[in-house]
Amino acid sequence: MDTHIPFRYEQLAELIVGMIDNGALAPGTRLPSVRAASVQHRISISTALQAYRMLEDRGILVARPQSGYYVAVTHRGGLALPSTSRPRPRASTVSISGAVAALLEHASNSKLVPLGCAVPNAMLLQSKRLDLALARAARQHGAHYNVYCAPRGELLLRREIAKRAMRVGHVLSPDDVLITSGCTEALTLALTAVAKPGDTIAIESPTYFGLLHTLEVLGLKALELPTDPARGVDVSAFASLLDTESVAACVLSSNFSNPLGSTMAEADKKTLLALLAQHAVPLIEDDVYGDIHFGRERPKPFIALEGGSNTIYCSSFSKSLAPGYRVGWIVAGAYAQRVMERKLAFSLSSPVLPQVALAEFLASGAYDAHLRRVRRIFEENLARMRRAIEASFPAGTKVSQPAGGFVLWLELPKGFDSRSLFDDALEQGICFAPGDVFSASRRFRNCLRLSVGSAWNDRIEDGIQRLGQLAQKLLAR
Known part of the structure; x- marks a missing residue:
């Protein structure tokens, strides 16, 4: 017989869970402070x-x-969560540019319900203070900033980026940072620095279609790795593939991958870094969603962990603050000279004014306040969307449950055709991203990605409901 008497902290925890289950504490409700709870329940603060x-x-x-x-x-x-992907264990050529171009054209159409593009809505971001900083810089020092800046980018911005890296235990000098035109340029610079046409790049599966497009244009092959919707890449399966496949580099999301929303545990990240070091394979990491975390602490990127020295770090402000400013950055480490040469060849330097405005915004502390607000909004939006999906989509639909970012990955029953749903949805004024654009081998036909990057409203909720009804009809055919 179990004679365990609950500890005082367990009693308080059970009380809180009971209040949540009976509706006394609704989702999003702020609990009393730790100090207030200790007084109210006559327990210690600890x-x-x-x-x-x-x-x-x-x-x-x-x-x-x-x-x-x-x-x-x-x-x-x-x-339930979507299934772990099981792609074929050999590299694929990539042919996806036409599908990506068509999707982006539809996703930019403001007349459609905006579920297709993983870019935050400008109204939700409320970047007025940032825009004022840019206008002020142009008004007061416009002639001074109407020049080519140093190839690495504005020192003030690079200094602020280096300061923020310290928060995850990554010691950076401003000279380690090179400013790019968004994360896409950063990834392109990294790939061209470590690989040549015909080489194979290991990637998550599914992965962001923009990366697949870049691989295609650069003439690189893709080795799709088995990936869990919560834990990320299967490191043991990757180890087996490296015994038979020659890989020039590996490209992974640092945290909250697009489209799965998965994040590898820190221990798994270290294991993967050790595996890559064993095979002398550089890692290119994409950390555009890292700042949009719902937990107490920001998960560390690979480059900040033991064994991360052969990592090229890429990120941007496009997902968290200013998609229209197109400001990203790269920390290339041992590949810095190669990356610099390619930056000079591709774009010479990045626009000055957006960098100056972002540097001022970061230095003022406004970015952290902004992040606290948008994290709350995105977390609430994801919860609302999951509830709407559960109420409207066919039985057996599986949905990701990310701890950050603002996209959901849906898996419908086998045989479902998200391409047919895409065509039907466009006729109904709804845009989403069909699953096959997230795979080099055009897998995931029964999957789709939805974005919650806009403020939640009746139009969004109605769009999800109608999309679910269309999916029900397709399955019934």
Whole structure:
């Protein structure tokens, strides 16, 4: 017989869970501070904190910096996670440019319900303060900034980026940073620095279609890796592939991958870094979603971990703050000279004014306040979208549950054709991203990606409901 008497922190945790289950504490509700809870329940502050952190570890509460603990808005309903991908164990040529161009054209059409493009809506980002900084710089020093800047980019911005890297334990000098035109240019510079046409690049599966497009244009092959929707790349399967396949580089998302939303545990990241070091394979990491985390701490990128010295780090402000500014950066380490040569050849330097404005915005502390707001919005949007999917889509639909970012990956029953759904949805004024554009071998025909990068409203909810109804009809044919 179990004679365990709950500890005081366990009693408080059970009380909170009970209040959540009976609706007394709704998703998104802020809990009393740790100090207030200790007074209210006559327990020590450390005991109250232990209860809160235990519930945070279980995904029931989320901690928001300088704000407190909140009931998680992620819906814990009956939706299963998508299946782990099992792509064919050999490299594929990439032929996807036509499909990507067509999708981007539809995704930019403001008349369509915006579920297709993984770019935050400008109204949601509320970048007025950043825009004012740019206007002020142009008004006061326009002639001074109407020049080519140094190839590495504006020193003030590189200094602010290096300061932020310290938060994840990555020591950077401003001279280690090179400013690019978004993360796409950063990835292109990295790939051309480590690979030549005909080489094979290992990638997640599914992966961002923009990366696939870049691989195609550069004449590179793709080796798609088995990938779990929560834990990321299967390192043991990758190890087996490296015994038989010659790989020039590996490209992975640092955190909250697009489209799965997966994040590798830190221990798995270290294991993968050791594997790549063993085979002398450089890692190119894409960390555009890292700042959009819902947990208490930002997950570390590969480059900040033990064994990350052969890593090229790429990121940008396009997903978190300013997609229209097209400001990204690359930290190339041992490949810095090669990357610099290619930067000079491809674009010489990046525009000055957006860099100056971003540097001022970061230095003011406004970026952190901005991130706290958009993280909350994206987390709430994802929870709303999961509920709408569960209410409208066919039985058996599986949906990802990311801990950051703003996209969801849906897997429908085998035989479902998301291309047919795409055509039907466009006629109904709805845009989404069909699953086959996320694979070099055009897999995932029964999958699709939805974006929640816009402010939630009736139009979005109605669009998801109608999309689910269209999917029901397709399955019934």
